[in-house]
Amino acid sequence: MNILELIEKRYTAKKYNANKEIPQEKIEDLKQILRLTPSSINIQPWKFTFVQNPEMKSKLASVSMHNTEKINQAQLLVVFSVADNLDAFENEVVNEFPQFRKEMFHKIKTYNSEADLKIWLAKQVYIALGVGLTASAAMGLDSTAMEGIETDKYKTILNMKDYKPLFAMAVGYGAEEDANRLEVTPKSRRVLEDVVETI
């Protein structure tokens, strides 16, 4: 299958087969893949929390709005968090960067408000979501990106101090009866000519 066919085939799973296990090596590959996500000035302001433990997954599912059932059924939940304590991030991560990148971060920090800086960092984490969704499909797994989670409650449950959850991704095998499967609900997108310009 070429990459276009792969992307045409991926869809957002709304129901999972709770009994079909993901081979652990695929989960380990996904960890490596997310770590390799590119980011502006290679800043890598993220934490990826892999939740397979059913009790922890169920706790998080209970504070996940309309996504509760999916998270309980899916074998894996990945929580994507962003560095939120910027001083701690600078001390622990940025200080280990090569000099020129350290200076770049300092400049960005000096010339932007904290709010803008945090928006910029969060954008980098979204790149990892794109990588994660595509990689899951490439590994024959189904997935669900989920902004519909109570991030403050996630932060408390996960006992996070310097990072803040932004969104999550459920991963597993989509259920046969999932009405969001492409056979039932074909992909819906704006037409190519409206979103792509060729000059």
Ligand SMILES: Cc1cc2nc3c(=O)[nH]c(=O)nc-3n(C[C@H](O)[C@H](O)[C@H](O)COP(=O)(O)O)c2cc1C
């Ligand atoms: C950042 C982001 C957040 C999303 N949040 C949710 C969510 O909380 N629950 C859900 O069921 N789908 C969620 N989706 C799935 C989108 O609705 C879906 O990707 C879109 O409708 C396109 O459909 P497709 O992924 O099946 O091609 C989210 C997608 C993205 C990219």
